[in-house]
Structures are given as C-alpha cells and as structure tokens.
Amino acid sequence: MLRYILSRLLTFIPTFIGVCIISFAFIRVLPGDPIIVMAGERGVSDERYQELVEQFGFDRPVVVQFWDFFTGVLQGDLGTSYVTKRPVWDEFFSLFPATLELSLVAIILAIALGIPAGVIAAVNRGKFFDRALMSTALVGYSMPIFWWALLLIIVFSGNLGWPPVSDLIDLLYYFEAETGFMLIDSLLSGQEGACKSAVRHLILPSFVLATVPLAVIARQTRSAMLEVLGEDYIRTARAKGLAPARVNGVHALRNAMIPVITVIGLSVGTLLAGAILTETIFSWPGIGKWMVDSIFRRDYPVVQGGLLMVALFVMVVNLIVDLLYGLINPKIRKR
Amino acid sequence: MSLTKFMAATSMATMLMSGAAFAQSTLVYCSEGSPEGFDAALYTSGTTFDASSKPLYNRLVEFDVGTTNVIPGLAESWEVSEDGTEFTFKLREGVKFHSNDMFTPSRDFNADDVIYTFMRQLETEGSWEYFNAMSMPDLVESIEKVDDMTVKFKLTRAEAPFVANLAMDFASIQSAEYGAAMEEAGTPEMLNQQPIGTGPFEFVAYQKDAVIRYAANENYWMDGVPKVDNLVFAITPDASVRYQKVQAGECHVMPYPNPADVEAMRAAEDVNLMEQEGLNVGYLAYNTQMPPFDNPKVRKALNMAIDKQAIIDVVFQGAGQIAKNPLPPTMWSYNDAVEDDPFDPDAAKAMLEEEGVTDLDLKIWAMPVQRPYNPNARRMAELMQEDFANIGVNVEIVSYEWGEYLDRSKAMDRDGAVLLGWTGDNGDPDNFLAVLLGCDAVGGSNRAQWCHEPFNDLVTQAKTGSQEDRAKLYEEAQVIFKEQAPWATIAHSVVFMPMRPEVEGYVMDPLGGHYFNEVGLAE
Numbered sequence: 001m002l003r004y005i006l007s008r009l010l011t012f013i014p015t016f017i018g019v020c021i022i023s024f025a026f027i028r029v030l031p032g033d034p035i036i037v038m039a040g041e042r043g044v045s046d047e048r049y050q051e052l053v054e055q056f057g058f059d060r061p062v063v064v065q066f067w068d069f070f071t072g073v074l075q076g077d078l079g080t081s082y083v084t085k086r087p088v089w090d091e092f093f094s095l096f097p098a099t100l101e102l103s104l105v106a107i108i109l110a111i112a113l114g115i116p117a118g119v120i121a122a123v124n125r126g127k128f129f130d131r132a133l134m135s136t137a138l139v140g141y142s143m144p145i146f147w148w149a150l151l152l153i154i155v156f157s158g159n160l161g162w163p164p165v166s167d168l169i170d171l172l173y174y175f176e177a178e179t180g181f182m183l184i185d186s187l188l189s190g191q192e193g194a195c196k197s198a199v200r201h202l203i204l205p206s207f208v209l210a211t212v213p214l215a216v217i218a219r220q221t222r223s224a225m226l227e228v229l230g231e232d233y234i235r236t237a238r239a240k241g242l243a244p245a246r247v248n249g250v251h252a253l254r255n256a257m258i259p260v261i262t263v264i265g266l267s268v269g270t271l272l273a274g275a276i277l278t279e280t281i282f283s284w285p286g287i288g289k290w291m292v293d294s295i296f297r298r299d300y301p302v303v304q305g306g307l308l309m310v311a312l313f314v315m316v317v318n319l320i321v322d323l324l325y326g327l328i329n330p331k332i333r334k335r
Numbered sequence: 336m337s338l339t340k341f342m343a344a345t346s347m348a349t350m351l352m353s354g355a356a357f358a359q360s361t362l363v364y365c366s367e368g369s370p371e372g373f374d375a376a377l378y379t380s381g382t383t384f385d386a387s388s389k390p391l392y393n394r395l396v397e398f399d400v401g402t403t404n405v406i407p408g409l410a411e412s413w414e415v416s417e418d419g420t421e422f423t424f425k426l427r428e429g430v431k432f433h434s435n436d437m438f439t440p441s442r443d444f445n446a447d448d449v450i451y452t453f454m455r456q457l458e459t460e461g462s463w464e465y466f467n468a469m470s471m472p473d474l475v476e477s478i479e480k481v482d483d484m485t486v487k488f489k490l491t492r493a494e495a496p497f498v499a500n501l502a503m504d505f506a507s508i509q510s511a512e513y514g515a516a517m518e519e520a521g522t523p524e525m526l527n528q529q530p531i532g533t534g535p536f537e538f539v540a541y542q543k544d545a546v547i548r549y550a551a552n553e554n555y556w557m558d559g560v561p562k563v564d565n566l567v568f569a570i571t572p573d574a575s576v577r578y579q580k581v582q583a584g585e586c587h588v589m590p591y592p593n594p595a596d597v598e599a600m601r602a603a604e605d606v607n608l609m610e611q612e613g614l615n616v617g618y619l620a621y622n623t624q625m626p627p628f629d630n631p632k633v634r635k636a637l638n639m640a641i642d643k644q645a646i647i648d649v650v651f652q653g654a655g656q657i658a659k660n661p662l663p664p665t666m667w668s669y670n671d672a673v674e675d676d677p678f679d680p681d682a683a684k685a686m687l688e689e690e691g692v693t694d695l696d697l698k699i700w701a702m703p704v705q706r707p708y709n710p711n712a713r714r715m716a717e718l719m720q721e722d723f724a725n726i727g728v729n730v731e732i733v734s735y736e737w738g739e740y741l742d743r744s745k746a747m748d749r750d751g752a753v754l755l756g757w758t759g760d761n762g763d764p765d766n767f768l769a770v771l772l773g774c775d776a777v778g779g780s781n782r783a784q785w786c787h788e789p790f791n792d793l794v795t796q797a798k799t800g801s802q803e804d805r806a807k808l809y810e811e812a813q814v815i816f817k818e819q820a821p822w823a824t825i826a827h828s829v830v831f832m833p834m835r836p837e838v839e840g841y842v843m844d845p846l847g848g849h850y851f852n853e854v855g856l857a858e
Contacts, residue, residue, distance in 0.1 A: 036738040041706075041757055042379070042468045043741070043780055052462070083371050085462075085527065094543050150575055158579050165579045168545060171363060171567050177542070283571040285544035293368075298738075 023307035034298035078305030088305035097180030099286030106209035118221025141215035166283040213267040224256035265321030360564035365586035373530035392507035392532035403762030419493030419799040451511035465505040499761035562855035594652035617708035617756035618822040620782040634820040636686035658824040665845035668806035670813040698751025708756030785821035
C-alpha cells in the first residue's frame with residue numbers, strides 16, 4: 001500500500017508543473033492588455049502606461065515572469081492582486097471555505113440521494129419507478145444551472161417564502177469567522193438561531209449544485225448495479241437463499257461502487273465549475289465569482305493563482321479517490 | 336469600539352423585529368458587487384465608491400445630491416483669485432474622525448489632513464488612477480497650509496472645473512494622523528482595509544463578496560444625519576436575485592434592475608421605482624478627418640437616417656432616452672433649445688446625393704462589452720446597418736476585444752465610425768465637451784478626431800468664470816456641435832432604483848453614486 005501511495009505521489013510532481021504552466025499561460029493567451037482594460041474609456045497617458053508596465057513587471061521576458069511566479073508558488077506566494085492590492089493567497093483562503101462548504105454539502109446530498117436512487121432503479125429495472133427516476137435524472141443532468149437556480153428561487157423563496165433568497169446567513173447574525181465554514185462558525189458563535197439560519201441558507205444553493213452530480217451518480221449506480229446483478233456470484237447468493245436486501249446491498253453494491261467512486265471523484269471538477277454559477281446567483285461569497293471578475297479585469301495574479309489552487313484541490317481529491325480504490329478493491333493496490 | 340456598538344444596536348433591533356428579516360433601524364442595500372477596497376483614491380469604479388467614499392468619507396466640497404452642483408463639505412467656503420489659478424478653502428471646525436481598534440484620533444480635522452490627502456497622491460508612487468486621469472498632477476502646482484483651518488491650492492492654469500474635481504471620490508479626506516500611525520506600524524494597507532474617515536457612517540466589518548457593515552457615526556458634523564443606526568451592504572451580483580430579495584424584504588434598496596423586470600416593478604405594490612437619466616451619453620463618432628466624413632453635411636445626412644426610437648426600444652428596452660446633445664440632461668448648462676435632427680431617410684438620401692456622395696461604404700465599430708450608455712453595441716450596430724441601407728449606404732460591422740477596441744479607435748486614420756460613450760466624472764460640462772470634443776483630445780478621447788476652432792474656443796474660454804457665465808458658453812457650444820455633427824448622439828441611459836415603500840428620503844444622484852446619508856426607514 002505504501003508503494004502504491006508513493007507512486008501516486010510521484011505522478012503528482014509533473015502534473016503540478018504542468019498546471020503551473022497552464023494557469024500562467026491561460027490568462028496571457030486571452031487578448032486584452034490589463035492596463036488598458038483597467039483604464040476603460042478614460043484612457044491612460046503614455047507615461048502612466050510605462051509606469052504601470054514596470055510596476056506589474058510586463059517589461060521583463062515572459063520566461064522570467066513565469067520563473068518568478070513559479071518560485072513564488074513554491075514559497076507559498078501567489079503574488080498580489082492588481083485590483084485589490086491584497087495577496088492572492090489571503091484572498092483565496094478567505095473565500096475558499098465557503099466554496100468548499102457548499103461543494104461538500106452538495107456532494108454529500110448527491111451521494112446520499114443518488115446511490116439509493118440508482119440501486120432502486122436497477123432492482124426495479126424497466127418498471128415505472130426506474131423509468132421515472134431515470135428520466136428525472138436526465139432532465140436534472142441537462143438543465144442549465146442558472147435557469148434552474150432562478151426557477152427554484154422564484155418558486156420556493158419568492159412565491160412560497162420558505163428558504164431565503166441568497167447569502168450565507170441572515171444579516172442579523174454577525175460574528176467573527178473562526179473556521180470560515182458558516183455551519184461550524186454559527187454553532188461556535190453560540191447565537192440563538194444562527195445555525196438554523198445557516199442551514200436554511202444552504203438548502204437551495206446546495207441542492208442546485210448537487211443536481212448534476214446527483215443525476216450522474218444515480219445513472220452510474222444504476223448501470224453498474226445492472227452489470228453486477230447479472231454476475232454468477234449474485235445468482236449463487238440468491239440461490240443460497242440470502243435475503244434480497246443483503247444480496248443487493250452487500251454483494252452487488254459493494255462491487256458496483258468502483259465506477260461510482262470514479263464518477264464522484266471526477267464530479268469534484270464539475271462541482272467547482274458549477275459552483276461559479278451557483279455562487280453568482282446565490283451571492284455566495286466563494287471563489288467562483290472572484291475568479292470570474294478577475295478574468296474580466298485581466299487580473300493576472302488572481303487568475304493564475306486561483307486556477308492553480310483549484311487545480312491543486314482537484315488533484316488532491318483525485319489522489320484520495322485513487323487511494324480509496326485501493327481500500328475497496330485490494331487487486332488495484334497490488335498492480 | 337464600533338463592533339460593540341453595532342452588536343448593541345443589532346440586539347436592540349432583534350427585539351424590535353416584526354416579521355421582517357431585518358430590523359427597522361438597519362438599512363439594507365443589495366449592492367451589485369464587491370468594493371475593490373476602501374481607500375477610494377486607489378480606484379475608479381462606482382461600486383467601490385458607493386461602499387467607501389460615499390458612506391465613510393467627506394470631501395472639501397460635496398455634490399448636492401440630486402444635482403451636479405457643488406456645495407460646501409469639509410470646507411465651509413472658498414475663494415478664487417482674480418486670474419482663476421488660486422483657490423483658498425476655509426475649513427470646517429469641530430469635525431471628528433472615526434476611531435477603531437488600532438487608532439483613536441487626538442485632534443479634530445484640520446489643514447494637515449487636507450495636505451496629507453493630496454500630497455500622497457501628488458508625491459508618492461501608487462496607483463492613484465483617478466487623480467491621474469483627471470490630470471491633477473499637471474494641474475496642481477502647490478498646496479499650502481495658510482493656517483490650521485485654511486488651505487490654498489495653486490494651479491498651473493485657470494481651470495474652473497477644479498472645484499468639481501475636489502468633490503470627486505479620489506479627493507476624500509483621509510486622516511493624516513491615521514496615515515502616520517499605520518505607516519509607523521508597518522501596515523499602511525490598513526487605510527484601505529480598515530478605513531477611517533469623517534463620513535456619516537463608520538466602518539464595522541467587511542466579509543469579502545458577502546456583506547459590508549457600517550454603524551452610524553454619532554459624532555457626525557451634520558445634525559440629524561445619518562437617519563438609521565446601521566447600514567448594511569448585502570452584495571448580490573445577480574439582478575433577478577436582487578429583485579427577489581427586495582420583494583422578500585431581505586433588502587430595502589437595490590441598484591441596476593434587469594430592464595425586463597422594470598414593468599413588473601412599476602406594477603408591484605411593495606416596490607417603489609425611482610428613475611432618472613444617467614450622467615452619460617452613447618454616441619457614434621465619425622472620423623471627421625477622413626473624406627467624405629470631413630463634410631458636416633454628409634455626417635448630418637447620416638444622422639438623419641438613424642431611427643433612434645427603435646434603438647431605445649430594442650437595445651435599451653425602454654431604459655434609455657434619445658440624446659440630442661453631447662451633454663446629459665441632468666447636467667447644468669444642458670441646452671434644451673437645441674432641436675434634434677429629424678428621422679427622415681428620404682431627406683437624408685437627397686442630402687447625400689446633393690453632396691455628390693454615392694455608393695458610400697462605412698464601417699461601424701461595435702464594442703464587445705456592455706456599458707451603461709450602450710447595453711448591446713452589436714445590436715445597435717445592426718439596427719444602424721439597416722437604417723443606413725435604406726439610404727444606400729453599405730455598412731460593415733467590425734469589433735475587437737475591449738482593450739484593443741479602446742486603443743485602435745483612437746487612431747487618426749481609423750477606418751469607420753465608432754460606437755462608444757462616456758460617463759461623467761465630476762458633473763462639470765467641461766468633462767464632456769473638452770474631454771471628448773476638444774482639439775487637445777484628438778488622437779485620444781476625441782474619437783471623432785474633430786477639431787473645430789469656434790467650438791474649441793468656447794470650451795476653452797469656459798474654463799474660467801462663474802457658473803452662470805460658463806453655462807452660456809457651453810450652451811452656445813452645443814449649438815455649434817449640433818450644426819457640425821461630429822457624432823450621432825444616440826442615447827442617455829435611464830437609471831432605475833427600486834426600493835421598498837418604507838424607505839424615506841432616497842435621492843437619486845445624477846452622477847451615479849448611491850448615498851444613504853439622509854435615508855430613513857418609516858416605522
């Protein structure tokens with residue numbers, strides 16, 4: 001197992017360097033001079049332009065700029081935002097917990113609903129329940145997130161007035177962030193009703209964000225289950241007279257889990273991409289909106305730093321998924 | 336400190352709560368975006384100014400909210416020398432700065448603070464973008480402290496709009512003491528993160544991209560201001576969501592509604608909708624140096640072919656008003672007597688023939704971005720393409736990435752007419768007429784490359800004198816502009832402000848800012 005972990009970690013290094021290069025190059029490939037974009041209609045004088053070029057270091061060769069960025073990254077320095085003049089590192093960590101919290105709740109929701117739905121559909125293959133579930137999943141999968149989110153807001157917050165429209169928590173509650181995770185902070189604050197308010201605010205955005213992975217997980221679980229249910233050992237288990245719940249839940253599901261876990265791991269990337277839209281609509285103060293704004297402003301340090309951090313996060317999650325395979329299926333870690 | 340003050344006020348408010356999601360003494364503004372920081376001199380965006388300079392700071396002079404007139408602020412009065420180059424300000428006594436965890440002021444506001452505010456922008460390196468954009472470094476020769484309560488600015492030339500510049504956000508008065516204390520502590524960035532000003536509200540806390548909290552400044556120098564205990568900016572980037580929040584009672588006031596929602600807002604019972612023309616103009620600038628567009632009659636003919644009402648209906652979806660002058664109607668000296676070119680394709684066609692122009696090809700440049708003065712340049716260009724086709728002019732639409740667009744459209748030999756616009760900075764007509772149409776700006780912000788002596792003389796002459804005298808010159812300049820037609824003036828946007836009925840005393844600012852100093856909430 002140790003060797004398996006080590007070999008996984010080794011592949012991390014070239015990927016990391018690659019990600020550094022791509023995130024550095026990505027924003028520079030886009031047309032648009034950040035200084036001129038910043039100045040807008042008002043324009044900028046030639047002297048001022050030169051000053052800013054020097055200040056931002058654009059006068060140096062690209063290779064040197066990349067080397068500065070890369071060595072900075074290794075020392076945990078992602079540079080300073082052109083716009084807010086604050087370190088990118090600080091900004092990232094003040095915003096990332098909110099994204100992480102939303103994504104975690106969303107993925108838990110997707111797993112908790114998706115796997116049982118997939119199992120039930122597989123067991124009742126071809127029956128009404130299966131068809132209904134799978135067509136719902138297809139709709140969920142193909143729905144544009146922003147439209148779905150607005151629809152839910154208008155129906156549930158607007159017409160019915162159940163959950164709040166947006167934000168992390170009611171404006172009434174105010175406390176210092178201890179962990180950055182609103183659910184935990186609101187508990188720690190000891191203010192009455194704060195945690196309940198945080199939960200109420202999480203319902204809609206996490207459900208919206210969970211929609212696509214939920215559909216994917218449900219469909220994947222169903223097809224993996226169907227495959228496994230046709231295997232000989234399942235027939236044997238049934239023949240032994242085991243209870244159907246035990247056959248389906250233990251013998252079949254455990255073996256069907258490998259592709260499902262792969263899908264869950266991969267959906268972390270999708271989740272972060274979906275978070276950008278979800279966060280914008282629900283005024284969720286995470287990294288999504290921060291990155292989008294920065295791309296429009298051509299705020300190079302934020303875009304490259306933010307991209308790098310998100311990519312790193314996805315890499316770490318996939319590493320964990322790889323290690324999970326090893327746990328679930330001993331054959332993989334021996335290979 | 337301010338945090339405890341806020342907490343006390345909120346817990347009181349909690350008790351008073353009556354079904355609404357917030358308390359009566361807390362005004363919640365659903366703002367459209369996050370401020371870049373709180374030291375307004377570093378930035379140029381209105382979103383940042385709304386959150387920083389407007390609630391937290393004062394200027395020597397202020398805009399009289401609702402107009403573009405300048406009134407006393409931290410300066411009680413000012414005098415201008417005969418030759419228009421010396422401005423002497425008498426400062427207000429007894430104005431107190433805010434305090435926070437790190438800083439308690441030891442004295443009231445005085446001349447040192449004024450000197451500090453401007454000298455840091457004049458002398459230290461930093462991104463003082465607006466200060467530079469308004470040419471302040473070229474304009475200001477020196478700033479002198481005459482005595483503790485008097486400051487004199489010497490300018491390199493006579494420039495009446497200078498006073499209006501001092502009402503702009505970058506001129507927000509900082510505390511020299513706070514600046515020095517933070518410099519000494521090695522944390523000069525605190526001026527930007529934990530702002531200290533003299534404004535009606537004190538800064539409490541900012542959670543990035545989520546919420547900004549302010550508490551009323553109990554020592555504010557103007558009696559009875561502000562009218563609420565707390566001010567909260569709930570940052571809500573999506574316009575539909577902002578409106579849902581207003582309806583749900585989660586916020587009181589919101590800016591920038593979706594044009595598509597405006598009709599519903601007018602009809603809604605729990606929403607009051609205010610509206611006003613924005614301080615902007617969207618235009619099509621011909622290249623007046625290239626034949627046949629160097630001929631005013633050709634330009635005039637083209638202007639007559641444009642169906643502006645269709646543009647207002649389709650592109651602005653009603654949230655716009657036809658522009659006949661380069662100045663917006665909320666600005667002083669706007670000449671309402673000027674008549675717009677009639678929409679008359681037949682006459683336009685005849686006029687072109689008269690000038691011997693046939694088979695005319697024209698490129699129209701369409702911006703790739705949404706701006707307040709032009710929400711959809713591409714669509715606007717397409718409508719113009721049809722209009723011009725009706726008089727036999729063949730139009731090709733071109734576009735570039737925004738940075739490229741701004742840069743290339745400056746070229747003196749630019750091929751084609753460019754769609755662009757302008758949003759006013761200081762509410763002074765000079766800021767439109769000289770900046771966009773003066774001879775000095777050719778090859779720069781004068782996208783029509785138009786240098787017309789009679790017009791330029793008037794605008795230059797109007798740089799000095801009383802507002803009354805200047806207004807007359809500008810009115811005359813607008814008449815010349817209309818005759819010469821370097822642009823097709825297209826539209827001024829109409830700005831809508833939806834708010835809940837309990838909001839009292841909100842006044843729309845023609846300069847586009849959002850002020851809550853004198854806004855109250857009905858019981």
